[in-house]
Amino acid sequence: MSEWFETLEGLRARVWQRLGRGVADRRAPARHPTLATLGTDGAPEARTVVLRGSSEAAGSVTIYTDAASAKVAELAREPRATLHVWEPKDRLQIRLALTVELRTGASLDALWERLSPEARRAYGGRPEPGRPIGDPVADYEETRERARFAVLDGRVERIEALHLGDWHRRADFSRADGFAGAWIAP
Template sequence: MSKTFETLPGTLDAVWQRLARGVADRRAPARHPVLATAGQNGGAAARVVVLRAADRANARIEVHTDTASGKIAEVTADPACALVVWDPRAQVQIRLTATASILSGADAAGRWARIPEGARTNYGGAPAPGTPLADPAEHRPGATFDRFAVLDLRIDAIETLHLGRDRHRRARFERADGFAGRWIAP
């Protein structure tokens, strides 16, 4: 059995290793976390996103989106959000609570420049995301820089739940104490 999740420093290292792998490896479990926001009209909203950057030194991660998507309106109304990663091989859940900022226009130009031409069609198109269609063929993809945005997520807390063979271990790390970490009941 791996001893990775038996210490707080090992657990925190494992989180950041998984996030970094999620950015670099399309097959890594952290590549496609679930982003949860306060939904419009008082509900909750959750969707799978693609992890685009992970910066341990600044405790930040980022995902990209279309400015016309519901995520933008939700984060504008309430920037509190959460991301969840499940790594089935390691039997660990990683939950990140964060505060989102939206970068667009000149602030996002450098990231847009690094997106391959074919992938840019995820940001633009008509009609806008979420618009009802009678037929999927009614949507026309299009690459539009003005519709590209980065959700810059400042991590406020990290919580892990490792389903170990000998025992489950749950830990919480908070920005307020420099991510020192503490064990909590699973």
Template sequence: MKPDPHSWACDLTQLFDEVWTRVTRGVHDRHAPARHPTLATVTPDGRPQARTVVLRAADKVAGTVHVHTDLQSGKVRDLRATPFAALHVWDASAHLQLRLEAQVTILTGPDVAAIWERVA
């Protein structure tokens, strides 16, 4: 009998750790499923919007993820009106759907300018 490659899914602590491992991998590995999650927001008039973004940072301890976008984008307009979003990742190799709901903070200013310079 083969060992279950997804045995982590049967224990909540192991599942939590596995999810964060996969999310964090998306920051550094261009081929990881979590590299390009779908970000869902709601427009000021209540219409849902979903688009692909690039995962730039993930912190398991803080429970945060970071994506970057232009301040003039529709995403920012949506998030200023309703500062909540969802991220979705489908990881086919693990048969795992990740859904993260978040309260969003929009960062601006000199510290953010330095971040943009590193990714440009």
């Protein structure tokens, strides 16, 4: 019996299993991946997000965001992004190369209805995210705005997995060949 990290299939299965765990379990490492984008000035940007959905069958991941946030403007200009996760117990780094589509409007009504008032705090707010304010309490108002709720649909183009063990193993899985995968030098 080989260990999960010794085969391409095992490695790929573990990646999707961990992403699924992140969606389901608030304490799982993949709950809070880092989303990297190309800033509008050409410099890289990275921020923590919550992983809201993942599908191995579709090869996709889902993130919720505020339509007025900088990342939305960045993704409108350059839809390619990277999602990064480190799974310490598995000693596994996951990098997903994504093409991100922004979803807004009526198709999100059902999702919005399911969000708690607490969760809705993340969408809306005056002034808009990133604007300078004199005082963080007095000069900011939460608005919980349905129109500012947006979903980022990430189509996974490539998965790169790096496992650190007695022997380091690194593999690349590409949508082009159905994520069959190939080993690459670590």
